[in-house]
Amino acid sequence: MSGGRLIHLEGVRKVYHTRDRDILAVSDVTMDVNDGDFISLVGPSGCGKTTVLKILADLHPADEGVIEIGSPEAPFDHSRDIGMVFQQALLLKWRRIIDNVLLPAEILGLPTKQSRERARDLLAMVGLKGFEDRYPYELSGGMQQRAAIARSLVHDPKLVLMDEPFGALDALTREKMNLELLRIWQESKKTVIFVTHSIQEAVFLGSHCAVLTAGPARMADYFPIDLPYPRTLDMKTQEDFGVYSRRIYKLLNL
Numbered sequence: 001m002s003g004g005r006l007i008h009l010e011g012v013r014k015v016y017h018t019r020d021r022d023i024l025a026v027s028d029v030t031m032d033v034n035d036g037d038f039i040s041l042v043g044p045s046g047c048g049k050t051t052v053l054k055i056l057a058d059l060h061p062a063d064e065g066v067i068e069i070g071s072p073e074a075p076f077d078h079s080r081d082i083g084m085v086f087q088q089a090l091l092l093k094w095r096r097i098i099d100n101v102l103l104p105a106e107i108l109g110l111p112t113k114q115s116r117e118r119a120r121d122l123l124a125m126v127g128l129k130g131f132e133d134r135y136p137y138e139l140s141g142g143m144q145q146r147a148a149i150a151r152s153l154v155h156d157p158k159l160v161l162m163d164e165p166f167g168a169l170d171a172l173t174r175e176k177m178n179l180e181l182l183r184i185w186q187e188s189k190k191t192v193i194f195v196t197h198s199i200q201e202a203v204f205l206g207s208h209c210a211v212l213t214a215g216p217a218r219m220a221d222y223f224p225i226d227l228p229y230p231r232t233l234d235m236k237t238q239e240d241f242g243v244y245s246r247r248i249y250k251l252l253n254l
């Protein structure tokens with residue numbers, strides 16, 4: 001389901017300079033991402049996964065390397081073309097669910113009526129039809145994360161950055177959300193960069209996988225995951241799933 005190239009990273013490196021020392025956050029980040037790809041970014045704590053997302057979002061400059069997003073024919077606007085989902089849903093507790101989903105559209109000044117319609121459609125897509133007028137406290141953790149996913153899509157971004165969105169959910173809800181996310185990804189046809197600590201989750205979701213290692217923090221591998229979509233939970237017990245998982249375990253010295 002890949003289209004033209006959206007992202008080209010080559011030899012990207014980032015060092016944080018603090019008062020008493022320099023911290024190498026990530027290095028050797030090299031990857032090409034096509035429109036519609038789902039990239040899993042997996043690695044241990046502190047290996048620079050969030051830093052890669054921040055560089056892509058243009059929140060931090062890189063120290064070295066080539067970063068190209070979009071093309072002259074389809075320029076990329078960081079303020080409009082990125083949607084973000086974090087580990088916590090971060091919904092505003094005084095706003096109804098639909099008004100939370102609408103927030104990026106409001107900030108960008110998009111037409112109200114169309115945005116509201118789109119927000120309703122997205123809430124239906126993430127399985128929250130009927131919950132538009134509820135408040136966040138009335139929703140479970142998984143439902144709140146669905147609302148956060150709808151919010152990340154409301155302004156129709158080209159790229160969705162997800163920083164461990166299911167890290168705070170229990171194991172069963174997390175598996176369910178994995179399946180839901182793949183369905184939403186296939187329906188919305190967005191390019192997704194998905195950060196996770198979980199090797200299983202990385203293999204299960206990704207069309208491609210980037211493996212980051214710590215000490216020194218670097219991208220150790222980037223490869224396609226040639227398992228067919230739609231993915232099903234029983235694939236996790238299959239041999240080729242195990243081959244991909246072992247490749248990552250090995251890189252992480254586990």
Ligand SMILES: Nc1ncnc2c1ncn2[C@@H]1O[C@H](COP(=O)(O)OP(=O)(O)OP(=O)(O)O)[C@@H](O)[C@H]1O
Nearest residue numbers: 016018023024025044045046047048049050051052
């Ligand atoms: N603003 C900052 N200033 C200084 N050091 C930072 C800053 N942000 C991150 N770091 C350091 O850079 C390294 C990489 O951090 P980053 O948050 O990208 O890792 P991560 O893989 O996302 O970690 P985690 O999985 O724990 O969220 C870490 O050593 C971290 O302490």
